[in-house]
Amino acid sequence: MFPGKAVVNQTRQYVQTILNSACERRYYQFYDILVIALVLLIAGGMPTTLVAATQPTVDIRTVGAVRKFDDTFQHSVVFHSTSPAWMRATRMDFAIGAIAQSEDTSAFISYGPVWRKNAHSRPLYTEFGFSPTLLDGTVFGDQDMGGHIHFTSSLSVGMKLGRLQRSELAFRIQHISNGGLADTNPGMDMVGLNIRINFSKR
Numbered sequence: 153m154f155p156g157k158a159v160v161n162q163t164r165q166y167v168q169t170i171l172n173s174a175c176e177r178r179y180y181q182f183y184d185i186l187v188i189a190l191v192l193l194i195a196g197g198m199p200t201t202l203v204a205a206t207q208p209t210v211d212i213r214t215v216g217a218v219r220k221f222d223d224t225f226q227h228s229v230v231f232h233s234t235s236p237a238w239m240r241a242t243r244m245d246f247a248i249g250a251i252a253q254s255e256d257t258s259a260f261i262s263y264g265p266v267w268r269k270n271a272h273s274r275p276l277y278t279e280f281g282f283s284p285t286l287l288d289g290t291v292f293g294d295q296d297m298g299g300h301i302h303f304t305s306s307l308s309v310g311m312k313l314g315r316l317q318r319s320e321l322a323f324r325i326q327h328i329s330n331g332g333l334a335d336t337n338p339g340m341d342m343v344g345l346n347i348r349i350n351f352s353k354r
Contacts, residue, residue: 215344258289298334
């Protein structure tokens with residue numbers, strides 16, 4: 153079976169579970185964006201390595217804004233794939249989810265590299281990520297993010313859990329902005345937690 157079909161099916165299941173209530177008002181717009189993203193990934197040859205085909209791990213991530221954007225949270229599911237050799241990255245992250253506020257909710261997708269540094273002889277690590285990000289909506293309360301195209305940069309400090317160290321818990325700091333592509337660019341600073349689940353049977 154063509155790997156892209158499995159990607160679409162698994163992605164839809166996670167999206168429906170997490171975003172069913174948060175993105176109810178923008179449900180169809182989100183799937184329009186998702187279809188566009190998958191077409192771009194297929195054109196780039198990514199489905200052969202996307203999601204659990206190579207890395208059977210999934211992240212569940214929740215972060216909240218710390219200034220400017222009151223009561224704003226981002227909830228997402230993150231799939232992992234192999235990074236191209238020229239990037240020298242640890243992996244590629246494909247995130248789908250929603251940025252939710254009491255007044256406005258926007259679906260989003262992001263895709264980009266992550267670099268990890270493991271601590272010697274300890275179950276600790278740090279990660280830096282950079283991902284182009286596409287937002288469905290641009291206004292949250294009285295703040296306009298300035299366009300649909302943005303960039304997410306992040307720094308995480310985490311720990312591997314359990315005797316086999318198969319799961320992980322990390323504290324994450326991230327910044328979302330359009331990088332000056334629009335006249336309006338308030339930027340959204342967020343902090344929160346990232347939980348990694350390993351579905352491997354080994």
